[in-house]
Amino acid sequence: MYLETAEIGYAENHLYAGIRESLDKLKQQGKYRMGVCTSKRADFACQILALFDLHEHFDFVDGGDVGIEKWQQLQVLKEKGVITEKSLMIGDRYVDLTAAHRNGLQSTGVLWGYGSRAELEQHSPRFLFSEPSEMTQI
Numbered sequence: 001m002y003l004e005t006a007e008i009g010y011a012e013n014h015l016y017a018g019i020r021e022s023l024d025k026l027k028q029q030g031k032y033r034m035g036v037c038t039s040k041r042a043d044f045a046c047q048i049l050a051l052f053d054l055h056e057h058f059d060f061v062d063g064g065d066v067g068i069e070k071w072q073q074l075q076v077l078k079e080k081g082v083i084t085e086k087s088l089m090i091g092d093r094y095v096d097l098t099a100a101h102r103n104g105l106q107s108t109g110v111l112w113g114y115g116s117r118a119e120l121e122q123h124s125p126r127f128l129f130s131e132p133s134e135m136t137q138i
Contacts, residue, residue, distance in 0.1 A: 018132035
């Protein structure tokens with residue numbers, strides 16, 4: 001039942017305005033390796049990226065597992081050399097920011113997701129973006 005619901009539900013995702021253009025520009029600039037670190041299962045995350053034809057923008061996709069917290073995902077990515085201390089975690093919830101800080105990474109909060117300005121500011125992100133286009137200016 002869960003798998004069936006999840007498979008139907010993934011198609012209900014949508015892109016926030018400006019995301020595609022910003023990811024296109026970041027990819028074109030070629031200054032950064034970009035990846036996805038999500039609490040979703042990796043196969044679902046890949047399906048969502050494929051749905052929007054965005055998979056080629058990312059160098060890796062790391063999905064969560066039951067009982068694994070976001071900070072632990074980042075820790076493993078660091079241990080494997082997938083990310084480094086120079087990596088920047090971009091997220092819309094406090095869990096993304098605290099996971100970054102716990103792993104010695106800088107963080108960026110984004111206001112077009114689920115978290116509020118107050119929630120994100122409370123966790124001291126290096127940057128706090130209101131619009132996706134701001135990501136292309138770092």
